[in-house]
Each structure stands twice: as C-alpha cells, then as structure tokens.
Amino acid sequence: MGDLSKQPRSVEIDFGAGPAVLNAGIKVLDLRAGRHGIVPADGPVRWDGLDALPQLLTVMWAGPGRGIVEAVAAHPGIRFLYWSDAEGDIDLRATRLGTVCVDGLKLRSVRLPACIESLSLGSARANFGAAPPTATVSGTLRIDAPDAGHRLDLRLFHYGADVVIPQGVRRASSLWVWVGGEISAAVLSTLTDLETLTITFDHAPGTITDLEALGRLTTLRSLQLDEAYGLTVEELPELPALQTLELNGTRRTTAAAVKARYRGSAVGVRVSGAKTDEWLALHMDNPFRDWIEDSKGFGKAACLAYNRARQAADAERALRGLVADLNTLHDKYEMIDTLRREQAWDAYCGLARQLEVPAEQAESWFDDERRF
CATH class of the missing domain: 3.80.10 (Leucine-rich repeat, LRR (right-handed beta-alpha superhelix))
Structure with missing residues (x-):
C-alpha cells in the first residue's frame, strides 16, 4: 500500500x-x-x-x-x-x-x-x-x-x-x-x-x-x-x-x-x-486534402470518400456512407488518430449542414457504426 x-x-x-x-x-x-x-x-x-x-x-x-x-x-x-x-x-x-x-x-x-x-x-x-x-x-x-x-x-x-x-x-x-x-x-x-x-x-x-x-x-x-x-x-x-x-x-x-x-x-x-x-x-474545397501529406494512398482515398458522399442520392446515404468509408480507411491504414477524428467530425458536420440535416440526427448517424 x-x-x-x-x-x-x-x-x-x-x-x-x-x-x-x-x-x-x-x-x-x-x-x-x-x-x-x-x-x-x-x-x-x-x-x-x-x-x-x-x-x-x-x-x-x-x-x-x-x-x-x-x-x-x-x-x-x-x-x-x-x-x-x-x-x-x-x-x-x-x-x-x-x-x-x-x-x-x-x-x-x-x-x-x-x-x-x-x-x-x-x-x-x-x-x-x-x-x-x-x-x-x-x-x-x-x-x-x-x-x-x-x-x-x-x-x-x-x-x-x-x-x-x-x-x-x-x-x-x-x-x-x-x-x-x-x-x-x-x-x-x-x-x-x-x-x-x-x-x-x-x-x-x-x-x-x-x-x-x-x-x-x-x-x-x-x-x-x-x-x-x-x-x-x-x-x-x-x-x-x-x-x-x-x-x-x-x-x-x-x-x-x-x-x-x-x-x-x-x-x-x-x-x-x-x-x-x-x-x-x-x-481545394475537400476537407481531407491535407491527409495526403502523411500517406498518399490514405489521403487520396479520404478525398474520394468525401466526393462520393457529396454526390450521393440522399442525405442519409451520403452521411452514413462517409462514415462507412472512413471505417474502411481506418481498418486499412490505422491512421485516424484523435486529431484526424476531430477533422473527420468537422468534415461530416459541414456536409450535414450542406444537406440540411438536423444536428441531432447527424450526430446519431455518425455514432451508429463508427469504428475510428
């Protein structure tokens, strides 16, 4: 003792x-x-x-x-x-x-x-x-x-x-x-x-x-x-x-x-x-553009994931799809640390605002299946 x-x-x-x-x-x-x-x-x-x-x-x-x-x-x-x-x-x-x-x-x-x-x-x-x-x-x-x-x-x-x-x-x-x-x-x-x-x-x-x-x-x-x-x-x-x-x-x-x-x-x-x-x-307007500095493959994939989300047919599919893609990236590269998690959240929130999704609903979708 x-x-x-x-x-x-x-x-x-x-x-x-x-x-x-x-x-x-x-x-x-x-x-x-x-x-x-x-x-x-x-x-x-x-x-x-x-x-x-x-x-x-x-x-x-x-x-x-x-x-x-x-x-x-x-x-x-x-x-x-x-x-x-x-x-x-x-x-x-x-x-x-x-x-x-x-x-x-x-x-x-x-x-x-x-x-x-x-x-x-x-x-x-x-x-x-x-x-x-x-x-x-x-x-x-x-x-x-x-x-x-x-x-x-x-x-x-x-x-x-x-x-x-x-x-x-x-x-x-x-x-x-x-x-x-x-x-x-x-x-x-x-x-x-x-x-x-x-x-x-x-x-x-x-x-x-x-x-x-x-x-x-x-x-x-x-x-x-x-x-x-x-x-x-x-x-x-x-x-x-x-x-x-x-x-x-x-x-x-x-x-x-x-x-x-x-x-x-x-x-x-x-x-x-x-x-x-x-x-x-x-x-230029992709919030993940700087991730390429640490890994070209990781950063490029993150940018493509965000672009896919912006082009999705509806808001829920866009936001849930972005989280799913980030899960896949994290599983593959293991590079979404605390700082990038905050950056991912900021990017997600920005997209949710563009899609006019209420903040409470967006937060629920973000946490549903997130693994990073």
Whole structure:
C-alpha cells in the first residue's frame, strides 16, 4: 500500500448547487453552470468554496459574471481564466491572471491586469461542434491592456474577413488570427510592435489582400501562413526584420517561388503541404486534402470518400456512407488518430449542414457504426 499521506485528498465543497466532492489538489476547475452541476444555473454562487482548492490554476466560466472576477482576484494562484458567453464590462485588473480566453457577442470591454501575458478573443473552432464557426466577439469590443498590449501574445478566432484589432492591444508582439477565406493585410498594419504573425485560413481560397501593407510591420521576425493557397509571392513586401517564413498548406508553384526569392538571404523558409494546381483544382474545397501529406494512398482515398458522399442520392446515404468509408480507411491504414477524428467530425458536420440535416440526427448517424 502506498504512503497514505501522499494520496489525493478529497474535499466536499458547496458552490450553491449542493455539496460536491472534489480533489483538493485539483488544478483545473470547470464552473460553467450545467456542465457538472456544481454551480447553480442562476442566483448567488458560494465562491468561498475555492478556499479549499489551494493548487487551483485554471477556471472555466460562462455567462454573466456573478462574482467570478472578485473570486479570481481573491485567489491569486489562479492564473488562467476561460470565459465563454461573457457580457458587459469586465475589469480583471485586480487579478493575477496571466492568460485570459474570452468570448461573447454581448461583451463590451475587458480591462487586463499588469501581469497579463496571453489574450485570446473568440471561440476556438473545436467549440462549435456541428455548427459553422463564426465570430463570437464584437468588432466594437474595447480592450484596456497595460502599455497597449506591449509584449502580449494575442489570439483572434474570427472565421470571417472583417477582422478588427482592438485599439487597446495594438502593441502586441505576437498575433495568431484565424479567419475565413480572406483577410486584408491593412487590418494588421496597425500592430506597430508585432514580431510574430500567424494567419490560419479556415477555408479556401486563403487570400491576403493589400499585401503591401505588411511592409509597415518593420519589427516582424516570423511569419507563418496556414492554408494560404491564394498567396501571391510577388506581392509580398520586403520585411526588413524577417527571419522565418513558414507555409503550411500551399501551392507547389508558390513554394518554389518563395524558396527562390529568399535563397541566399537571412530568411529561413519552411514549407509543408505543398500541392499541385491539378490536385487543388480537384480537391481545394475537400476537407481531407491535407491527409495526403502523411500517406498518399490514405489521403487520396479520404478525398474520394468525401466526393462520393457529396454526390450521393440522399442525405442519409451520403452521411452514413462517409462514415462507412472512413471505417474502411481506418481498418486499412490505422491512421485516424484523435486529431484526424476531430477533422473527420468537422468534415461530416459541414456536409450535414450542406444537406440540411438536423444536428441531432447527424450526430446519431455518425455514432451508429463508427469504428475510428
């Protein structure tokens, strides 16, 4: 028998929805109402329950504040806050938070503490389930960050083209922005201290307009473009501080042009997922197009399976057929891991939306015979 003194200690805590037994050493706590039933759906929350969790680092919350800000401020060990469907004005200056992830179309403003290191605005793609990803923060959102966000790691999950960089974080040093199929570089040109930029396109064509505006980013050292199949290398301006250019998902002609342009320079170029124009003409809008990078046979078969599903005579046959084909692929190649399972689910949900199948029905068909 192990040392009992080292065994996890359980504590009984009542946050207002009745007693719940938790591990006293827990580091991550989901307090979103309805998720685990430990917080009442409305009314007061007994925040003193956090006193029994001295090692708590991360809290998840949703909806109106109901005292969450004051509770986090009273427990300086909490360094990470994930807040969905936030509303109104949030003042976090009294907290010791280093990372804040927040979304909510009713959110008007956020004031950040002096110790902030990372700010994420909008909901990550995985949180949408069967629904299409959309912007979950308003374009009028106001952010008040120390020194206008100097040295801040900023992340924007937008999924559209009309991205707005809040005024209060325009000195951020790092930005990852997830958009739809297009973005204007003019939107990014106000980030005067930017050193690292990642742009991820959610769907085709993956185009950056007004590329010359990137030339204003005189401190940019690293540029990463994901699924930027519409990139025009000739229009990419000179970036005097650039050290690394990374393309993940691009045309082979684009990859060749980038390598030729920076050959012999101080800029290191990394390319993955380069595809021929012929391949993209057939599979540009195929969600499995990148699977070919790990196995040509596997990726090609997955693309063909999706194309078959799109051409099926009726919705149920299309969706069940796609799952059956993916089962066969998994049996043969054993390559549908956790990440690809999520990608398969996203592709399936996208097809279900196109076929106007209710989400609940689509989910049932997906799980009926799935073996991956």
